[in-house]
Amino acid sequence: MPEAPPPSRAEGAPLRTEEFDYDLPERLIAQAPARPRDSARLLVVRAEGLEDRGVLDLPALLDPGDLLVVNDTRVIPARLHGRRGDARVEIMLNRAEGGGLWQALVRNARRLRPGDEVAIEGAEGCVARVVEREGGTALLDFGPDQAALAVALEQAGEVPLPPYIHRKGGPRAEDAADYQTIFAKRPGAVAAPTASLHFTDRLLAALEARGVQRATVTLHVGAGTFLPVREDDPRRHHIHREWAEIGEDAAAAINAARAAGRRVVALGTTAMRVTETAAREDGTVAPFRGLTDLYILPGFRFRAVDALLTNFHLPKSTLLMLVSAFSGTRRMRAAYAHAIAREYRFFSYGDASLLFRCAQDLPA
Template structure:
């Protein structure tokens, strides 16, 4: 049995990065060589030196929604926080609501009110966006139907905040710093953080070196922050996420492998997409699906040959995934070195290349 405590490491709180660096590609890069069991300390812009002509870099081009909405109950003015999770139709979303006990079916929440004061005639608070709880679903999530004038995405961009992980307590001054420079398709409740280190200039240099870049899409769900609570990790219930691979990307990846090149995945999200949408022989297929793939030690990777990733939370499914690529003992030893060398951890932190 693989125990949850097998994936624990001690992390000083001061090493959790609270703010992004001024320049994305100047973060540090720890390079782990699986063949020689060596560790190198570089900067992220050095990653190009470890990519070879004929390789294929796979990036997740999902775009993070400013999905955190701060509102008040229409009748009482009580503060309510809503996190958008999954869009059900044009006006209805599955959401996480805090505090949930105040939001039974029929409750109405107002966002973008100028004063949070009730209208003298109706006794109700008015705002730019109103949501009504229409159902309570799995794990207590609320289905909310929104009422608005105009375009929902524009209103969300105006009123919404980036859904930063709970371990980041500083306010993010620039929303774009929680987006990759290649973000394109709206839908994520969290950023694919490994991609935050790339600049357009670095990507151009990588292309110029003869390295192909394939785009896939996986909309990161709230479950990326969900802790594993079961002592036997196989009892953990994985969340589902929606992923897409277009035909041109599938062809690019398959041609790379056929020609002997490496598939280098940027992030655990790209990895889950590739490993979910491939045959046992590593052939990647175009299409879309919901995936709840759980990758842990013992898993045999079908597609990826190397991984660019951030440092992950202790006892998390993401740490289990990287421990499947490079055995747990070596990963935990690398994390111990990272602590000693004062690397910056998690979303706005430093990066790791496992090759």
């Protein structure tokens, strides 16, 4: 059983990162997805309580006319190994800046200086020039030939599995497919929008038969999604910017659903963040294309999204704070305690939860 939750924060007291901590037995960290994908478990979290279901029950849990907002980003093989002379570095591409420039997280970055060139192992002729470096991050220039870089990534890049998925010798062959969603179309993510990993052709057909509609957005998930909040006050944490887009068709579909009184259901926190980034004060959504660093903490006023399908998130993470803002901190604490007690599988390859918007907390 999980330990007792920390004491509740007094009304008006500062937000504390420790409120979003919990103990998780290592055996509950999923090392492979459910097979088939849609056989994963689903914890339904409503104001009136919790319900244990399965992902295949999702059509019955949604209403005809509900709009499912999905993210069509495609994970690239973003982890590279390189050399600058005798020094070895590991590069995790984070965000494309255009023209061959990439923001990257670099292990052993202290060996690098602006102007240095890093030869990418396993990709003959592929060289990254260091434009600037700050701490463990660097701006790298791979040159303007994007086709050549794409080939190099396929030759030398590794699937950027999160650090809690353990693989001796690197990712397995099946991870290339397992860590890609059924909606993946636009390359650019270095982490999967993991709620979408549960979806199959069978589930999509059942949702369509139920009358659930679908709109597609894009958010290229960055490596910062795995970074814990280290500040005692989470409001002082810096969230990395990510590239996102809502086209005219998606914005129109969201606005039509809201105007008709139908629910907007975000498939994953990435779809949630891009939708809320583009939301106006009145809840309508405008087309959007650019960078977002929307950081959702308890107290955030959601404008466009009514329900959220998402996996279980890391302790002290920005995503655990997001779901707490959506469904209430105490309610999510109770949901996670329930999931641990019932041995749900956690994190990227784990089980899912379906949350309905109810930001007010449970009574003390």
